[in-house]
Every structure is written in C-alpha cells, then in structure tokens.
Amino acid sequence: MTESPTVAPVGPELLRVEGxxxxxxxxxxxGGVSFDLHAGEVHVLLGENGAGKSTLIKCLAGVYQPDGGQVVVDGRRVSITTSARAEALGIATIHQEFNLVPQLSIAENVLLGRQPRKLGLVDKRRMYAEARVAMAWVGLDLDPRTPVAGLGVARQQLVEIAKALSLDARVLILDEPTAALTDAEVDRLLELMDELRAHGVGLIFISHHLDEIRRIGDRVTVLRDGNSVGTVPASTSTDELVRMMVGRSIEQQYPRERGDAGDELLRVEHLTSHGRFDDISLSVRAGEVVGIAGLVGAGRTEVLRAIFGADAYDAGSVAVRGKTLPRHDVQAAIGAGLGLVPEDRKAQGLVLGASVGENLGLVALGRATKRGIVNRRWLWQLAADTVDDLSIRTPNTQVLVKNLxxxxxQKVVMGKWLSADPAVLLLDEPTRGVDVGARVEIYQLVNKLTSSGRGVLMVSSDLPEVLGMCDRILVMAQGRIVGELTHQEATQDAVMALVVKDVEPTRVN
Ligand SMILES: Nc1ncnc2c1ncn2[C@@H]1O[C@H](COP(=O)(O)OP(=O)(O)OP(=O)(O)O)[C@@H](O)[C@H]1O
Ligand SMILES: [Mg+2]
Structure with a gap:
C-alpha cells in the first residue's frame, strides 16, 4: 500500500469511508476500502473493470449495505439503508446504469418522486419550469414533455445528470457520466462540475479517461481488486496511475499491427435511409480496420444498424463477399458473416438475466448444432476460452451477466460476436466504459481478427482510438460521408476539419 503524497484538500471533510x-x-x-472527500474537491475513483468502483458508490447511495467498515458523514457514523436516506444526507448519485423510467417524460424523470404539487395534484406548470432549469444546466435543449424512451444514450445521460443536479446535493457522485457523451457535452459537464466545486460541493468522479481525470480531478484514489491502493494528486503521471491500477505498465496504447489488405469482404453502395443517412458507399477488405468518425448524431450508428439488417433502408445495397443481402434481415446478415457489437449494450447486446456462458454462446449456437443436437460441452468450453481470452472478470461462466x-x-458482448467467428465485425463504440488495460486487450483481438483475414468496421467517438487503430477513416457529418483519410493522412485536425466543414456552428457547440 502506497500512502498518499497528498495534496491538501480544500474545504472541510464531508464524507469518509473506512475499511x-x-x-x-x-x-x-x-475488501477494505478507505478514502475521504472534502468540500470543494473532485475526488476521482480509478480502477480496472471490476475493481469495485460502482460497488463502493452503491454503498454510499443506499443501494447496497456494506458487510463491514464504516461510512462517516459530517463527522458522524451513518448507515445508509435506502436511497432516500442518502438523499437526506445530501448525497446524490448518477449511476453507471441509467435509472430512468422510459415511459415518463424528461420532466417527470428529473423530478421523480418530488414533483411539485398544488391541491394534491402534480403542478405540471411548475414541474416543467423546474425541469427546464435543471435541463438548461446540462444544456439539454428539448421540450421537457418529451418521453425519455425515444432519446439516445447521450441525451438519457444528460437527463440523469439533470436529475441529480436538481437535488441540490452537497456530495455528488458521478459513475462514468462521460462514457456516452460527445466531446462538446463532456466539456460542458466538466465546466458544470467545476462550478459545483467552486460552490463547495464535493464530487466523486469515476472515469476511465485519464485526460478527463487530469482536467477536472483534485485527488485520485486507485482501487485494485476491491482494495484502495492509495490516494495521489490528479497530476500524477499516466505511467504511475496505470501501474497503480493494473500492477504493471502498458507498453503501447494502440498496438495496431497493419498488414496488406486482401479481398473485399463488405461492400455498401449508395445506402440511403431518408432523414437518417444519405448515399453511403464504403468497403471493407480482409485484414482491414475501417473507421467511421464524426459527431454523435452524424448517423454512424444508424448506418451500422442498416448494414447489419437491424433497421430497414430506402435505397442502396449491402453485399458480403459479393453476395447481396436482403434488406432488414439480421439472420441473413449473420448467416453471411456479419456481426454487430452495438452501442447500447444493455438494450441490444445482452440478455441480462442469462448467464455469461449463455450470452457468449448465443450467436455460436448455430455452429454448435449438428442435426438438431446442440453440443453443450463445446459451447461451455468456447465460453470459458472467451472469458480467458478477454480477461472477463467473473467467478465462472454460470454467473448472470447483470452481476458483472x-x-x-462490454467484453461479453464483444466475446459473443467473436465466438460466432464473423467475416466482418461491426463495432459501435467498442471501448466505451472499458479500462485502459482491457482496451489494449480488445485492440489485440481486433488485430487477431484482421491477421486471420477478417475485416472490421468501427464507429468510435474516441478520436485517438480511431487514429490509432484504423487503417482507413471515413468521416461522417449530418448523414453523409464527407471525406476519407488513410491512417497516414489522418490527424486529429484533419478529421475535425472534415467534421465541422459541413456543420452549422450552432450544431458544433
Ligand atoms: N450484484 C452483484 N452480484 C454479484 N457480483 C457483483 C454484483 N455487483 C458487482 N459484482 C461484482 O463485484 C465486482 C466489482 O464490480 P463493480 O461493478 O464495482 O466494478 P467497477 O469497478 O465499477 O467496474 P467497471 O469499470 O467495469 O464499471 C465485480 O467482480 C462484479 O462482478
Ligand atoms: Mg462500474
């Protein structure tokens, strides 16, 4: 255990966790975590996937009851038995998984359980007015009556944040709030956190992005395997933070091994879906990683879904190895050798109530079935191998995915498609929420796919990742491809220049 070369915390202690x-x-x-939070401080929790970050904050939010140790708020030992108790203590939490009610409007979600009332009835006018204030803080420019169900991941995240902010908390906990946001939205959120800090709020911030941590953090407590390794200033070097996190240093962040491109595996021609994307043509060859960069809302996810047959389209064609696929037919796409790791893993990628093994075997079921008989042994072995290959942290393959x-x-979704052995894997934000060590493992899998003659088409908002891992980069803006760059030509500036060229200034910020 390295004990803190500490930076002096600014204000008085708000909260302390001991063992x-x-x-x-x-x-x-x-296994015995300790740290303390002071007023006017952004305290970062950093650690690998499964290190215990979300569990720790769930203990502070009244979701879980700890089995040992203590929580001290304002110098007094407390037990936080419910989320209402946490709120009463001034602790508001934005959880990693959304807690929104899809059927309800934005305003109803923001003020859930606290709607202003008049004569016993919900005072809708005041509710919308109050919700508008919270929405303005996070820059959510929508009608507060809009149902949450239709919103994309990024906007749902903003609703979550607005909800927590409207609680007026003294301790605000944010569990990977930036994972689903665009750069501009992240900037806005970090500014907001800065304002709150200036007002004496104490913030606990979980993120896998070291650049964000450095921009906003004051101190960092590193967790490893459920233990606090130490608390250090946020200015600590990347190497040192990574070493504390994973117990070793990481040689190369983007270990792309490029080879020669082979035969064309995927060809998309003039794909059009009115109002969503227009005249998209692209190809992926064996051994290639093709990236699609652009802002959220550029239509990238929609294009991937249409290629995969998950959504219909109006015109154009998709062919795998020269064979044209029927429109809107996922089974045919899978049969032809496509796989899709979706952006919204919870809604589209996983059966949460099923085990890790069952999820991993889902797509490979066809390969495991001969004359109507499923070879279960082979499936479980495949699952066990995938867990090893991807270092999925789980006691065994029987564990339910929702407990991971x-x-x-995210690694299970990835593993599910790898075990199906696709010719072309479509990846939508493949490393969102994935820790620095596991990212490299995912990149190595991408290398493994391409070196064995497969192709990858990848949508990512993480520009360094696109630049580091893709061989060719297509840039999309407002539903169209506005440019293509080889990896030699592609720089952050070159991509951004294409992205913003066509976009009205109001859309950029
Ligand atoms: N409800 C649960 N039942 C069983 N195991 C759980 C449950 N919740 C968490 N775990 C396990 O506890 C460990 C810590 O998980 P936790 O969600 O706290 O990790 P994390 O640090 O937030 O990781 P990530 O960066 O992936 O979000 C993991 O091994 C996880 O599988
Ligand atoms: Mg977590």
Missing part, C-alpha cells in the same frame, strides 16, 4: 467491505457470492467486491461490472459486460 469498507462488500461481498457477493464468489466475489469480494470490496459495466466494462466486463
């Missing part, structure tokens, strides 16, 4: 323990069947999620940490769920 916190939380166990689940087969897992010690927290966020980043490990």
């Amino acid at each position: 916190l323990v939380k166990k689940f069947p087969g897992v010690v999620a927290l 940490s966020g980043g490990n769920q």
Whole structure:
C-alpha cells in the first residue's frame, strides 16, 4: 500500500469511508476500502473493470449495505439503508446504469418522486419550469414533455445528470457520466462540475479517461481488486496511475499491427435511409480496420444498424463477399458473416438475466448444432476460452451477466460476436466504459481478427482510438460521408476539419 503524497484538500471533510467491505457470492467486491472527500474537491475513483468502483458508490447511495467498515458523514457514523436516506444526507448519485423510467417524460424523470404539487395534484406548470432549469444546466435543449424512451444514450445521460443536479446535493457522485457523451457535452459537464466545486460541493468522479481525470480531478484514489491502493494528486503521471491500477505498465496504447489488405469482404453502395443517412458507399477488405468518425448524431450508428439488417433502408445495397443481402434481415446478415457489437449494450447486446456462458454462446449456437443436437460441452468450453481470452472478470461462466461490472459486460458482448467467428465485425463504440488495460486487450483481438483475414468496421467517438487503430477513416457529418483519410493522412485536425466543414456552428457547440 502506497500512502498518499497528498495534496491538501480544500474545504472541510464531508464524507469518509473506512475499511469498507462488500461481498457477493464468489466475489469480494470490496475488501477494505478507505478514502475521504472534502468540500470543494473532485475526488476521482480509478480502477480496472471490476475493481469495485460502482460497488463502493452503491454503498454510499443506499443501494447496497456494506458487510463491514464504516461510512462517516459530517463527522458522524451513518448507515445508509435506502436511497432516500442518502438523499437526506445530501448525497446524490448518477449511476453507471441509467435509472430512468422510459415511459415518463424528461420532466417527470428529473423530478421523480418530488414533483411539485398544488391541491394534491402534480403542478405540471411548475414541474416543467423546474425541469427546464435543471435541463438548461446540462444544456439539454428539448421540450421537457418529451418521453425519455425515444432519446439516445447521450441525451438519457444528460437527463440523469439533470436529475441529480436538481437535488441540490452537497456530495455528488458521478459513475462514468462521460462514457456516452460527445466531446462538446463532456466539456460542458466538466465546466458544470467545476462550478459545483467552486460552490463547495464535493464530487466523486469515476472515469476511465485519464485526460478527463487530469482536467477536472483534485485527488485520485486507485482501487485494485476491491482494495484502495492509495490516494495521489490528479497530476500524477499516466505511467504511475496505470501501474497503480493494473500492477504493471502498458507498453503501447494502440498496438495496431497493419498488414496488406486482401479481398473485399463488405461492400455498401449508395445506402440511403431518408432523414437518417444519405448515399453511403464504403468497403471493407480482409485484414482491414475501417473507421467511421464524426459527431454523435452524424448517423454512424444508424448506418451500422442498416448494414447489419437491424433497421430497414430506402435505397442502396449491402453485399458480403459479393453476395447481396436482403434488406432488414439480421439472420441473413449473420448467416453471411456479419456481426454487430452495438452501442447500447444493455438494450441490444445482452440478455441480462442469462448467464455469461449463455450470452457468449448465443450467436455460436448455430455452429454448435449438428442435426438438431446442440453440443453443450463445446459451447461451455468456447465460453470459458472467451472469458480467458478477454480477461472477463467473473467467478465462472454460470454467473448472470447483470452481476458483472459495466466494462466486463462490454467484453461479453464483444466475446459473443467473436465466438460466432464473423467475416466482418461491426463495432459501435467498442471501448466505451472499458479500462485502459482491457482496451489494449480488445485492440489485440481486433488485430487477431484482421491477421486471420477478417475485416472490421468501427464507429468510435474516441478520436485517438480511431487514429490509432484504423487503417482507413471515413468521416461522417449530418448523414453523409464527407471525406476519407488513410491512417497516414489522418490527424486529429484533419478529421475535425472534415467534421465541422459541413456543420452549422450552432450544431458544433
Ligand atoms: N450484484 C452483484 N452480484 C454479484 N457480483 C457483483 C454484483 N455487483 C458487482 N459484482 C461484482 O463485484 C465486482 C466489482 O464490480 P463493480 O461493478 O464495482 O466494478 P467497477 O469497478 O465499477 O467496474 P467497471 O469499470 O467495469 O464499471 C465485480 O467482480 C462484479 O462482478
Ligand atoms: Mg462500474
């Protein structure tokens, strides 16, 4: 244990955790974690996927009861038995998984359980007015009556943040709030956090992005395998932080191994879906990683979904190895050798109530079935191998996916498609929420795919990732491809110049 070369915290102590323990069947999620939060401080929790970050904050939010240790708020030992108790203590939490009610409007979600009332009835006018204030803070420029169900991941995240802010908390906990946001939205959120800090709020911030941590953080407590390794200033070097996190240093962040491109595997021609994207043509060859860069809302996810047959389109064609696919037919796409790792893993990528093994075997089921008989042994072995290959942190393959940490769920989605052995894998934000070590593992899998003659088409908002891993980069803006760059030509500036060229200034910021 390295004890802190500490930076002096600014204000008085708001909250302290001492030797916190939380166990689940087969897992010690927290083995004795300690840290303290002061007023006017952004305290970062950093650690690999499954290190215990979300579990720790769930203990502070009244979701889980710890099995040992103590929580001290304002110098008094407390037990936070419910989320209402947490709120009463001034602790508001934005969880990694959304807690929104899809059927309700934005305003109803923001003020859930706290709607202003008049004569016993919800005072809708005041509710919309109050919601508008919270929405303005996060820059959510929509009608507060809009149902949450239709919003994309990024906007749902903003609703979550607005909800927590409207609680007026003294301690604000944010569990990977930036994972689904665009750069401009991240900037806005970090500014907001800065304002709150200036007002004496204490913030606990979880992120896998070291640049964000450095921009906004004051101190960092590193967790490893459920233990606090130490608390250090946020200015600590990347190498040192990574070493504390994973117990070793990482040689190369983007270990792309490029080879020669082979035969064309995927060809998309003039693909058009009115109002969503227009005249998209692209190809992916064996051994290639093709990236699609652009702002959220540029239509990238929609294009991937149409190629995969998950959505219909109006015109154009998709062919795999020269064979044209029927429109809107996922089974045909899978049969032809396509796989899609979707952006919204919870809604589209996983069966949360099923086990890790079952999820991993889902797409490979066809390959495991001969004359109507499923070879279960082969499937479980495949699942066990995938867990090893991807270092998925789980006691065994029988564990339900919903009990895995966020980043490990992402690896299961990835693993599911790898075990199906696709010719072309479509990846939508493949490393969102994935820790620095696991990212490199995912990149190595991408290398493995391409070196064995497969192709990858990848949408990512993480520009360094696109630049580091893709061989060719297509830039999309407002539903159209506005440019193509080879990896030699592609720089952050070159991509951004294409992205903003066509976009009205109001859309950029
Ligand atoms: N409800 C649960 N039941 C069983 N195991 C759980 C449960 N919740 C968490 N775990 C396990 O506890 C460990 C810590 O998980 P946690 O979600 O706290 O990790 P994390 O640090 O937030 O990771 P990530 O960066 O992936 O979000 C993991 O091994 C996870 O599988
Ligand atoms: Mg987590």
